[in-house]
Amino acid sequence: MSAFKSFTLRHSAFQFRADGSSRRNAKWRSPRAAIIPSFHLPMRSFEVKNRTSVEDIKALRLITAIKTPYLPDGRFDIEAYDSLVNMQIENGAEAVIVGGTTGEGQLMSWDEHIMLIGHTVNCFGGLIKVIGNTGSNSTKEAIHATEQGFAVGMHAALHINPYYGKTSLEGLVSHFDSVLPMGPTIIYNVPSRTGQDIPPRVIHTVAESANLAGVKECVGNDRVENYTKNGIVVWSGNDDECHDSRWSHGAVGVISVTSNLVPGLMHELMFGGKNPSLNAKIMPLIKWLFQEPNPIGLNTALAQLGVVRPVFRLPYVPLPLAKRVEFVKLVKEIGRENFVGKRDVQVLDDDDFILVGRY
Secondary structure, eight states: OHHHHHHHTTTEEEEEESOOEEEEEEEEEOOOHHTTOOOOOOOOOHHHHHOOHHHHHOOOOEEOOOOOOOOOSSOOOHHHHHHHHHHHHTOOOOOEEEESSSTGGSOHHHHHHHHHHHHHHHHHTSEEEEEEEEOSSSSHHHHHHHHHHHHHSSEEEEEEEOOOOOSOHHHHHHHHHHGGGGGGGGEEEOOOSSSSOOHHHHHHTTTTTTEEEEEEOSHHHHHHHHTTTTTEEEEETTTTTTHHHHHHHHOOEEEEEGGOOOOHHHHHHHOOOOOOOHHHHHHHHHHHHHHSTTHHHHHHHHHHSSSSSSSTTTOOOOOOHHHHHHHHHHHHHHOGGGSSSSSSOOOOOGOEEESOOOO
């Protein structure tokens, strides 16, 4: 009798002898795991390394809203993406937001979105915290995406309030209450994009959940201080205000776009104490980045630095030639050594850019 057949039949109601006769096994037992309460298999290594607590998330000071680069056909350029994340790790960023506004989650299918979160966790989850943007204006979608995000190992979720359709304040609370039980969560308030402010009343209500790590706040430093004085963790969502948010208004740090370009300088700004001279040094770069809606400026800059291909998913298009010339001057003034990548910064011609409408 083959080993396989012997193994299979040994777990049935009958056992067969070598001569073909059989006897009934009246004392068959179910597998141990099925009868011992709270019995669990040992956690696999990736599950251990990716476990995190709300307190771990609350302590993060420099979080980069990472850019998603593309191949000429509009698919993700994973090699360039991995290089970008590595540059963040090497320069002191403690976490990345995957598929946020800057990462163009709004231009991704959910399959792409969850795949990129899972890829980031698998490759970098032991070195940096991975925060997945799984928010939506649909509570159903937000729930499903967040379940998937945590299933593939993300450390925390980023949730925006329902945009366009909007809802009542009670609806906001119900929306956030639907996703908070799943794991550490950062709520993102950016009325310029959603069309609706999340007022303090809502944040103070949902802060009763142990899973609320804090708020990414874009309204301004008065709002930041309103929360920090009441023990709520805040990250500045505005790079131009983050220095003062951090050192004068109690913010723990920043969720930054600019750190895609100059992660070392942003690390120094968040970790090195008050530094108005450094803040002033990078302010022209920040203003340049946000002269058009994010991520237009960032996408253009990273292409000019040669760290991503000059590919844009529509409706985003690159900054015009005059603005690209300005960026070259900014890089020289701040110092090429402070920017990501090794290539010389280029102006790039209009024909160098690829605009993809179907992806």
